[in-house]
Amino acid sequence: MNIDFFFQYLVAGITYGTIYAIVAIGFNIIYNTTGIINFAQGEFVMLGGMISVALHAFVPLPAAILAAVILTMMIGAIIEILFIRWLANPSVLRMIIITIGISILVRETALHIWGAGVRALPYFTGSEVSAISVGDVHVSPQVLWVIGISAVTVTGLNLFFGRTLPGRQMRACASNRNAARLCGINAKNMVTLSFVLSAGIGALAGCVVSPITYIQYDSGTPLAIKGFTVAILGGLGNSMAAVAAGLILGVLESFSIWIMPTAYKDVISISILLLILFVRPSGLFGNKEAAGLKEF
Amino acid sequence: MLRIKNLDAGYGKLKVLRRISMHVSPGEIVTIIGANGAGKTTLLHAISGLLKNRSGEILFDKREIGSLPPEKIVFLGCSLVPEGRQVFAAMTVLENLLLGSYVQQKQNRDYKVQDQLQKMYELFPRLKERRQQLAGTLSGGEQQMLAIARALMAKPKLIMMDEPSMGLAPLIVKDIFSIVGRLREEGNTVLLIEQNAKAALGIADRGYVLETGRIILEENADELLLNRDVQRAYLGRDLDSETKM
Ligand SMILES: Nc1ncnc2c1ncn2[C@@H]1O[C@H](COP(=O)(O)OP(=O)(O)O)[C@@H](O)[C@H]1O
Ligand SMILES: [Mg+2]
Numbered sequence: 001m002n003i004d005f006f007f008q009y010l011v012a013g014i015t016y017g018t019i020y021a022i023v024a025i026g027f028n029i030i031y032n033t034t035g036i037i038n039f040a041q042g043e044f045v046m047l048g049g050m051i052s053v054a055l056h057a058f059v060p061l062p063a064a065i066l067a068a069v070i071l072t073m074m075i076g077a078i079i080e081i082l083f084i085r086w087l088a089n090p091s092v093l094r095m096i097i098i099t100i101g102i103s104i105l106v107r108e109t110a111l112h113i114w115g116a117g118v119r120a121l122p123y124f125t126g127s128e129v130s131a132i133s134v135g136d137v138h139v140s141p142q143v144l145w146v147i148g149i150s151a152v153t154v155t156g157l158n159l160f161f162g163r164t165l166p167g168r169q170m171r172a173c174a175s176n177r178n179a180a181r182l183c184g185i186n187a188k189n190m191v192t193l194s195f196v197l198s199a200g201i202g203a204l205a206g207c208v209v210s211p212i213t214y215i216q217y218d219s220g221t222p223l224a225i226k227g228f229t230v231a232i233l234g235g236l237g238n239s240m241a242a243v244a245a246g247l248i249l250g251v252l253e254s255f256s257i258w259i260m261p262t263a264y265k266d267v268i269s270i271s272i273l274l275l276i277l278f279v280r281p282s283g284l285f286g287n288k289e290a291a292g293l294k295e296f
Numbered sequence: 297m298l299r300i301k302n303l304d305a306g307y308g309k310l311k312v313l314r315r316i317s318m319h320v321s322p323g324e325i326v327t328i329i330g331a332n333g334a335g336k337t338t339l340l341h342a343i344s345g346l347l348k349n350r351s352g353e354i355l356f357d358k359r360e361i362g363s364l365p366p367e368k369i370v371f372l373g374c375s376l377v378p379e380g381r382q383v384f385a386a387m388t389v390l391e392n393l394l395l396g397s398y399v400q401q402k403q404n405r406d407y408k409v410q411d412q413l414q415k416m417y418e419l420f421p422r423l424k425e426r427r428q429q430l431a432g433t434l435s436g437g438e439q440q441m442l443a444i445a446r447a448l449m450a451k452p453k454l455i456m457m458d459e460p461s462m463g464l465a466p467l468i469v470k471d472i473f474s475i476v477g478r479l480r481e482e483g484n485t486v487l488l489i490e491q492n493a494k495a496a497l498g499i500a501d502r503g504y505v506l507e508t509g510r511i512i513l514e515e516n517a518d519e520l521l522l523n524r525d526v527q528r529a530y531l532g533r534d535l536d537s538e539t540k541m
Contacts, residue, residue: 165394165398165401168387168391168394168395169395169398171384171386171387172384172387172395175384175385175386175387176382176383176384176385178346178366178378178382179378179382179383179384180384180395181345181346181365181366181367182344182346182366182370182375182376182378182447183370183395183396183398183399183446183450184367184370184371184398184399184402184450185367185395185398186367187367
């Protein structure tokens, strides 16, 4: 085994891992405020990527990304208001079916609008061939963008939930919905806000990752599966654990190429998902106490 | 301040409260005593809006609130300290209090969060010491104090408390009741719901007795304390053996 290859794989693993983590955080935000697993989470990532590519034909890159994120947030709000908000006390099964239905609807709409072609934003800086080299390890600049923007997103979310009024109100709703309402908090608006937020960070992830992974109308599903695996691995609802779990899954997948054909890469996450569900349903970092103190 | 006429409430087909009529005037401590399952919590949930299945008249400050959701009713100045405390366990004491202040921050420009926080810390020095601690790690009594303080942060016109003494050690119960007494001295209006009839009637001005969803007695608190039926049913005095002696 060559040490340079080792680092090359490690970097690739970290790159994918951060994206999985971001998708997992999207799951967690909605799960924490509603108890719902939003199976359309991957579609937000796809929408962010597709919309930004479409807009980039007319406007510069930063504007295209910003607009794509905002548009996806609005779509998130519309989805919540149309399909979720008016349900009185939906059962978990009903919510699963509804969110899967939403994901199919979004995917088919995307197919109708953009066709089945593969798209991508250009590299934010540099190009496919440019690389930042440390010794014999070559890192694409886009990888640094992915990691950097993900880190900023996670930090921003932490500040939002820890320091701002709406962030605290969302946590209060997650902790005890009735008590939150007795503090004058409109719980339904908090649910909408959680969809908006999840859609926004999903879309941002879709924008930054598209130059590396490319994106098409059905890219959401595999990402959702990976993100869901990571969310479960970290312990549902726990976003800092999701970051760690995301990195673990990303790196594992990356190194699996050494011992298995690339085509089997996805088997890793499914196996981990099943294994965790059987052995430690509360996640790697979950314990009874943490389950009692539900946090973002 | 609060006036209820012919309130019926329940869960689905189950009717719990039947034709409840009662009122609370400004500056009063009114208590509602009743056994476990009498419908005390249901009544407070109906007033605060948590329970939608209600009919009849609920007037707060002469305004009909029977159709409003809880988050609107708090904004009118009617706060509930829910049964079993229900603090935000994974948040700090300070964050809990700040969430309580949202109502005032949103509608009252002159409201100073820091001033109100200081008042709460004065009333509950324990909370000041523990303001950076997670609420879930507080003792039961401290959580009850936090739940009361969180409601008071909203400067409610009426504060309703659902069994604040539940599950607490006698010494702490005494603390809590002395705080309720202090609230009245400061001009607050309190609707206190209790199973601990003796302590509740001890500080209240008036009392109602709730039995299986109906109000069966309404009297000044000291008269209720002397009422033979109340003594037998709620104060645990064995009158028959006392008269024999
Ligand atoms: N969520 C609920 N669904 C159905 N029945 C309930 C519910 N909550 C309370 N009840 C019933 O309503 C009655 C009154 O309960 P409650 O108001 O909690 O009494 P209390 O607070 O006086 O102990 C009880 O018979 C109880 O079983
Ligand atoms: Mg009760």
